[in-house]
Amino acid sequence: MTIPAERLRQIANRFAELEARMASGQLEGEEFVAASRDYAELEPVAKVAAEVSAMREEIAGLEDMLADPEMRGMAEEELAAIRKALPEAERRLALAMLPRDAADARPAMLEIRAGTGGDEAALFAGDLYRMYEKYAAEQGWRVEPVSVAAADVGGYKEIVANVTGTGVFARLKFESGVHRVQRVPVTESGGRIHTSAATVAVLPEPTEVDVSIDENDLRIDIYRSSGAGGQHVNTTDSAVRITHVPTGIVVAMQDERSQHKNRDKAMKVLRARLYERRREEAHGAEAEARRAMVGSGDRSERIRTYNFPQGRVTDHRIGLTLHKLPEIVAGPGLGELVDALIAEDEAKRLAAMAD
Numbered sequence: 001m002t003i004p005a006e007r008l009r010q011i012a013n014r015f016a017e018l019e020a021r022m023a024s025g026q027l028e029g030e031e032f033v034a035a036s037r038d039y040a041e042l043e044p045v046a047k048v049a050a051e052v053s054a055m056r057e058e059i060a061g062l063e064d065m066l067a068d069p070e071m072r073g074m075a076e077e078e079l080a081a082i083r084k085a086l087p088e089a090e091r092r093l094a095l096a097m098l099p100r101d102a103a104d105a106r107p108a109m110l111e112i113r114a115g116t117g118g119d120e121a122a123l124f125a126g127d128l129y130r131m132y133e134k135y136a137a138e139q140g141w142r143v144e145p146v147s148v149a150a151a152d153v154g155g156y157k158e159i160v161a162n163v164t165g166t167g168v169f170a171r172l173k174f175e176s177g178v179h180r181v182q183r184v185p186v187t188e189s190g191g192r193i194h195t196s197a198a199t200v201a202v203l204p205e206p207t208e209v210d211v212s213i214d215e216n217d218l219r220i221d222i223y224r225s226s227g228a229g230g231q232h233v234n235t236t237d238s239a240v241r242i243t244h245v246p247t248g249i250v251v252a253m254q255d256e257r258s259q260h261k262n263r264d265k266a267m268k269v270l271r272a273r274l275y276e277r278r279r280e281e282a283h284g285a286e287a288e289a290r291r292a293m294v295g296s297g298d299r300s301e302r303i304r305t306y307n308f309p310q311g312r313v314t315d316h317r318i319g320l321t322l323h324k325l326p327e328i329v330a331g332p333g334l335g336e337l338v339d340a341l342i343a344e345d346e347a348k349r350l351a352a353m354a355d
Contacts, residue, residue, distance in 0.1 A: 002090060003049075003052065003090060003093055003094065003097070005053075005056070008049050008052060008053050011042070011045060011046055011049040012046065012049060012050065012053070014042060014046075015039075015042050015043070015045075015046035018035060018038055018039045018042060019039070021035055022035055022036070022039055041100075044096050045093070045096045045097055048089065048092050048093040048096050049093055051089055051093075052086070052089050052090055052093050055082055055085065055086050055089060056086070058078075058082055059079060059082055059083065059086070062075045062078055062079045062082070063075075063079070066079075091350075094350055095346055095350065098346065098349050098350065099349075101169075101170070101173075103169050103173075103204035103279065104167065104169055104170035104173075105166075105167060105169070105170065106168065106169045106204040106205055106206075107162060107163060107164040107165070107168050107169070107204075107205045108162075108163045108168045108169045108172055108173075108202050108203060108204055108205055109146070109160065109161075109162060109163075109201075109202070109203040109204075109205050109268075109269060109272040110132060110143075110160070110161045110162075110163050110172070110200070110201075110202055111158070111159075111160045111199075111200070111201040111202075111203070112125050112128050112129050112132075112156065112158070112159050112160075112198055112199070112200050112201075113125065113156075113157070113158045113198060113199045114151065114155065114156065114157050114158070114198050115178065115196070115197035115198050115199050116196060116197050117181075117194065117195065117196025117197060118196075119151065119152075119153040119155075119185070120181075120183075120185045120194055120196040121155075121196040121197060121198055122151035122153060122154070122155035122156055122157055123151070123153065123154055123155035123185075123186075124155065124179075124181045124196050124197075124198050124306075125151075125155050125156045125157070125158075125159065125198040126151075126154060126155030126156050127155070127181075127329060128179060128198055128200060129156060129159050129161070130331075131328070131329050131330070131331055131334060132163075132172075132175075132331075132334075133331070134330060134331025134332070135331040135332070135334045135335065136163055136165070136168075137331070138331060138332060138335070139165060139166075139168075139171070140165055140166070141163055141164060141165030141166075141168055142163070142164045142165060143161050143162070143163050144161060144162045144163075144164075145159060145160070145161045145255075146160045146161055146162050146253075146255075146265050146268065146269065147159070147160040147253055147255050147265065147269070148160075148255060160269060162205065162268075169202065169204040169205075170342075171338050171342070172202045172338075173202055173204075174317075174338070174341040174342070174345070175200050175202050175338075176200055176201050176202045176303075177199070177200060177302065177303030177304070178197050178198075178199055178200075178302040178303060179197065179198050179199070179200055179303065179304050179305075179306065180195060180196070180197045180302055180304065180305045180306070181195070181196050181197070181198075181305075181306045181308070182194070182195050182305065182306070182307045182308065182309070183306075183307075183308035183309065184308070184309070193309060197302075203272040203273060203275070203276045204272070204275065204276065204279070205268075205271075205272050205275075206271055206272060206274075206275035211271045211274050211275045211278070213244070213267070213270070213271065213274070217244055217245050217246050218242055218243065218244060218245070219242070219243040219245055220240065220241070220242050220243075220263070221240070221241040221242075221243075222237045222238075222239070222240060222241075222259060223237060223239045223241065224237050224238075224239060225238055225239040225254040225257075237259070238254070238256065238257055238258060238259040238262060239252070239253065239254035239259075239262060240252070240253050240254070240259060240262040240263045240266050241253075241266075242263070242266045242267065242270055244270060244274065247274065247277065249270060249273050249274065249277075251266045251267075251269045251270045251273070252266070253265045253266040253269070302316060303315065303316060303317055304316065304337075306325060306328075306329065307325070308325060310323075311323055311324075311325045311326065312324075312325055313325050313328050313337070315337055315340070315341065317341070317344075318340060318341060318344045320337070320340050322336060322337065324336070
């Protein structure tokens with residue numbers, strides 16, 4: 001994709017203007033914060049734009065040298081090299097210029113729930129959680145469980161965790177949806193393959209500034225926690241269920257023995273769900289376009305199948321099958337799927353920008 005020379009000049013002029021303002025020492029408070037944010041966002045674009053401009057200027061200079069018989073040979077050689085490198089630099093510039101999701105740099109709330117398949121679905125939910133946990137460790141992220149509902153057979157009926165680190169939501173956002181597993185359960189004596197499912201939701205985590213919640217919109221119920229299998233039953237009314245009346249969103253929390261801690265955790269989850277709902281409403285057309293690219297991330301949509309007998313994982317949104325199931329489930333191999341989904345999203349958005 002070729003970016004017009006005038007657009008490159010605009011980028012260079014805007015960046016120079018920001019640099020001068022930052023160096024002036026005259027900015028304070030909110031003005032300085034705003035200028036710093038604009039500078040940080042424009043710097044990678046300006047860097048690649050300068051590279052593209054320099055390459056184009058060099059091509060023009062070398063083309064002039066072709067008229068000189070003594071310089072022609074060297075000029076042709078250098079021209080071939082730069083002309084070969086220029087398209088990739090222009091592609092990097094186009095990618096840098098793509099509008100960014102404001103939530104990409106956010107930490108995320110990861111929610112995994114066992115779906116159809118009974119005990120096997122709960123075990124699969126546990127497998128998915130461990131997969132994300134190991135992948136997060138590889139990325140240098142931190143995973144902290146917020147709410148855990150363990151299943152009697154192992155795995156989870158539901159688990160909610162907070163994932164913090166650099167670029168968490170940007171890399172995990174396409175994981176939302178229904179994940180399906182095909183394998184022979186350990187409890188199956190006949191060796192028959194069963195199909196089970198678990199749902200994954202990845203929500204960008206907002207701040208209190210992003211989502212202001214009116215206490216009058218909340219209905220808060222306090223009740224007695226129930227322990228796992230009748231054990232560790234809390235004898236105090238510490239479990240909290242919060243209903244956001246305008247939207248009908250309900251969050252229940254009973255992991256902590258403190259009512260106050262359960263309320264804080266429930267509010268954190270509620271804020272994330274409200275933020276995601278508002279993002280979807282604000283980006284109606286954009287969300288529709290994204291659904292056409294890599295799926296909506298809607299929890300009712302099957303996005304991926306893990307077939308254990310054949311050792312393969314298929315992402316149905318981009319038609320990618322990898323015969324690397326053990327590596328993917330172990331965490332390290334997940335990066336290849338994540339990279340493919342991001343690349344597909346970028347390619348579609350680049351194509352839309354060129355239209």
